[in-house]
Amino acid sequence: xxxxxxxxxxxxxxxxxxxxxxxxxxxxxxxxxxxxxxxxxxxxxxxxxxxxxxxxxxxxxxxxxxxxxxxxxxxxxxxxxxxxxxxxxxxxxxxxxxxxxxxxxxxxxxxxxxxxxxxxxxxxxxxxxxxxxxxxxxxxxxxxxxxxxxxxxxxxxxxxxxxxxxxxxxxxxxxxxxxxxxxxxxxxxxxxxxxxxxxxxxxxxxxxxxxxxxxxxxxxxxxxxxxxxxxxxxxxxxxxxxxxxxxxxxxxxxxxxxxxxxxxxxxxxxxxxxxxxxxxxxxxxxxxxxxxxxxxxxxxxxxxxxxxxxxxxxxxxxxxxxxxxxxxxxxxxxxxxxxxxxxxxxxxxxxxxxxxxxxxxxxxxxxxxxxxxxxxxxxxxxxxxxxxxxxxxxxxxxxxxxxxxxxxxxxxxxxxxxxxxxxxxxxxxxxxxxxxxxxxxxxxxxxxxxxxxxxxxxxxxxxxxxxxxxxxxxxxxxxxxxxxxxxxxxxxxxxxxxxxxxxxxxxxxxxxxxxxxxxxxxxxxxxxxxxxxxxxxxxxxxxxxxxxxxxxxxxxxxxxxxxxxxxxxxxxxxxxxxx
Amino acid sequence: xxxxxxxxxxxxxxxxxxxxxxxxxxxxxxxxxxxxxxxxxxxxxxxxxxxxxxxxxxxxxxxxxxxxxxxxxxxxxxxxxxxxxxxxxxxxxxxxxxxxxxxxxxxxxxxxxxxxxx
Numbered sequence: 001x002x003x004x005x006x007x008x009x010x011x012x013x014x015x016x017x018x019x020x021x022x023x024x025x026x027x028x029x030x031x032x033x034x035x036x037x038x039x040x041x042x043x044x045x046x047x048x049x050x051x052x053x054x055x056x057x058x059x060x061x062x063x064x065x066x067x068x069x070x071x072x073x074x075x076x077x078x079x080x081x082x083x084x085x086x087x088x089x090x091x092x093x094x095x096x097x098x099x100x101x102x103x104x105x106x107x108x109x110x111x112x113x114x115x116x117x118x119x120x121x122x123x124x125x126x127x128x129x130x131x132x133x134x135x136x137x138x139x140x141x142x143x144x145x146x147x148x149x150x151x152x153x154x155x156x157x158x159x160x161x162x163x164x165x166x167x168x169x170x171x172x173x174x175x176x177x178x179x180x181x182x183x184x185x186x187x188x189x190x191x192x193x194x195x196x197x198x199x200x201x202x203x204x205x206x207x208x209x210x211x212x213x214x215x216x217x218x219x220x221x222x223x224x225x226x227x228x229x230x231x232x233x234x235x236x237x238x239x240x241x242x243x244x245x246x247x248x249x250x251x252x253x254x255x256x257x258x259x260x261x262x263x264x265x266x267x268x269x270x271x272x273x274x275x276x277x278x279x280x281x282x283x284x285x286x287x288x289x290x291x292x293x294x295x296x297x298x299x300x301x302x303x304x305x306x307x308x309x310x311x312x313x314x315x316x317x318x319x320x321x322x323x324x325x326x327x328x329x330x331x332x333x334x335x336x337x338x339x340x341x342x343x344x345x346x347x348x349x350x351x352x353x354x355x356x357x358x359x360x361x362x363x364x365x366x367x368x369x370x371x372x373x374x375x376x377x378x379x380x381x382x383x384x385x386x387x388x389x390x391x392x393x394x395x396x397x398x399x400x401x402x403x404x405x406x407x408x409x410x411x412x413x414x415x416x417x418x419x420x421x422x423x424x425x426x427x428x429x430x431x432x433x434x435x436x437x438x439x440x441x442x443x444x445x446x447x448x449x450x451x452x453x454x455x456x457x458x459x460x461x462x463x464x465x466x467x468x469x470x471x472x473x474x475x476x477x478x479x480x481x482x483x484x485x486x487x488x489x490x491x492x493x494x495x496x497x498x499x500x501x502x503x504x505x506x507x508x509x510x511x512x513x514x515x516x517x518x519x520x521x522x523x524x525x526x527x528x529x530x531x532x533x534x535x536x537x538x539x540x541x542x543x544x545x546x547x548x549x550x551x552x553x554x555x556x557x558x559x560x561x562x563x564x565x566x567x568x569x570x571x572x573x574x575x576x577x578x579x
Numbered sequence: 580x581x582x583x584x585x586x587x588x589x590x591x592x593x594x595x596x597x598x599x600x601x602x603x604x605x606x607x608x609x610x611x612x613x614x615x616x617x618x619x620x621x622x623x624x625x626x627x628x629x630x631x632x633x634x635x636x637x638x639x640x641x642x643x644x645x646x647x648x649x650x651x652x653x654x655x656x657x658x659x660x661x662x663x664x665x666x667x668x669x670x671x672x673x674x675x676x677x678x679x680x681x682x683x684x685x686x687x688x689x690x691x692x693x694x695x696x697x
Contacts, residue, residue: 080662083659083662085655085656085659086652086655086656141652141656164659166659166662166663166665166666167666167667167668168666168668169668170667239667240667243667243668571682571684571685574685576687576689577687
């Protein structure tokens with residue numbers, strides 16, 4: 001028994017030892033489980049948890065560059081026409097919101113939400129498993145601070161930048177607009193579209209660590225790839241001229257109930273001083289535009305048959321080649337037969353013997369055809385090309401069209417003869433302004449430009465100088481033509497454009513609009529273009545009304561407008577009178 | 580005895596050991612250890628204080644940066660407000676309120692030919 005009792009502990013463990021063994025085994029298994037779990041977490045699922053942890057502890061931020069501003073130069077100082085303004089996005093985290101009704105009641109008066117807006121918001125905030133709902137964009141700082149003061153749980157703010165236009169209603173077509181697509185800001189139309197890449201700059205990246213509250217830890221590791229801000233543009237636009245021209249044009253556009261209207265004012269060397277169209281759009285609220293076509297700039301996008309304003313181009317070719325002089329005469333029989341076609345004057349009348357000057361004064365189609373016949377088809381085509389028609393002017397605005405002068409390539413005399421008085425070919429208003437600019441500038445065609453300086457990030461400036469394209473006609477021919485066009489305002493139909501004390505060269509055109517099924521519709525396009533004062537031209541101005549109501553000719557509809565704006569310009573630039 | 584003792588002069592004077600520049604020092608390892616421990620503790624504490632101070636400064640810098648941002652934004656807002664007030668549309672609306680009058684026609688002085696008699 002004694003032996004048995006002594007041997008028992010060696011062979012059969014006591015209850016205590018059994019428990020101890022079980023505990024050890026349990027601890028071992030538990031440890032093993034922990035090790036396996038750690039192995040799974042740290043080795044097998046390493047990348048997943050690394051990413052998860054980095055999301056909690058690290059910050060990756062896209063650093064957005066500041067979009068460049070658009071300025072105008074006012075007596076040596078830059079005045080912003082388009083710049084940036086900081087706003088806020090108010091958003092909600094419905095998962096944290098206990099009472100959606102209280103939230104909506106609190107923020108509705110501050111954000112000025114309409115009934116359908118707050119009702120919609122109430123429904124969205126009631127989704128208890130929804131982590132994020134945007135409430136309103138473009139919230140001002142004052143509004144944001146008012147909401148912040150309410151200490152509402154589940155309401156947050158995020159800064160966002162938008163374009164700001166100090167001058168309203170003066171240049172949607174020049175500036176274009178900036179839209180947001182997939183969190184990216186994209187410039188479209190106008191300067192914003194043409195210079196989108198340069199204005200946008202380059203995004204940067206910030207990589208750092210954050211604390212439990214989400215703030216960056218200053219002494220923590222940080223890697224910053226700085227964002228590069230966009231360049232600034234300085235335009236040639238004169239704010240006062242632009243504003244006045246736009247206002248006056250708008251008045252005439254509304255008075256004549258025209259479908260559209262355009263004004264372009266350019267220095268003869270190509271600097272655009274004003275460019276305005278109606279219907280316009282507000283770049284700050286471009287989504288509200290009634291028709292998407294209104295986003296296009298008609299001054300460079302809408303090509304049309306110019307009509308009689310094209311006659312000086314034909315006359316320029318005839319004068320420069322020495323085929324006619326201002327006093328060359330021909331007999332106007334009221335119509336010209338070209339093959340099976342009969343081409344008549346606008347008034348269907350015969351005017352007898354007329355000089356080339358009188359052809360422009362009285363806007364005779366037969367006279368333009370006489371000059372074109374003298375010049376010949378090939379030479380006329382060369383001059384039309386040299387004046388810059390049929391190709392883009394190269395202005396730095398988005399979406400320019402070249403127009404269509406292919407009629408001059410067609411066989412058959414009727415095509416170039418009708419083109420001689422501006423029918424059958426299409427041009428843009430800006431091309432016409434550039435061509436008249438050549439007449440005003442001793443026959444030198446200059447490239448129209450609207451950006452005078454590009455200011456880069458480091459402060460260096462790229463200055464855009466007036467660019468000569470070619471000498472289209474001799475200075476003598478340009479002077480003769482200018483004299484003929486002065487006679488138009490002094491003696492012709494366009495006397496309503498006359499400004500006392502100044503000699504202005506001008507021409508009107510009332511073109512019929514081509515119908516859809518061939519021929520011409522009853523609609524008309526009125527154009528009035530001129531420059532002055534002829535002793536030292538300061539401006540070239542084009543005015544255009546599409547289908548004005550209740551008025552027949554451009555000399556009546558646009559002559560007074562030309563005079564009003566010309567008077568303003570002569571006064572504004574303090575140009576002394578010629579006589 | 581060594582041969583050197585034969586040649587040496589007998590003297591009553593005690594032969595003094597040559598004087599050493601530095602007296603023999605007894606290194607007390609325990610004290611050094613204590614010193615090192617204190618030094619480590621001081622360094623550790625000062626490191627902690629420094630790091631803590633840096634971290635606090637970080638927050639202070641952050642606060643100041645936020646303040647600068649706020650002030651810059653306020654400045655930008657005021658500039659934009661100024662631009663709005665200077666705009667042609669606003670000025671036109673306030674023409675009568677501001678008592679502005681339209682500029683009249685400028686008068687240009689025309690030089691008249693002068694004849695002088697001798």
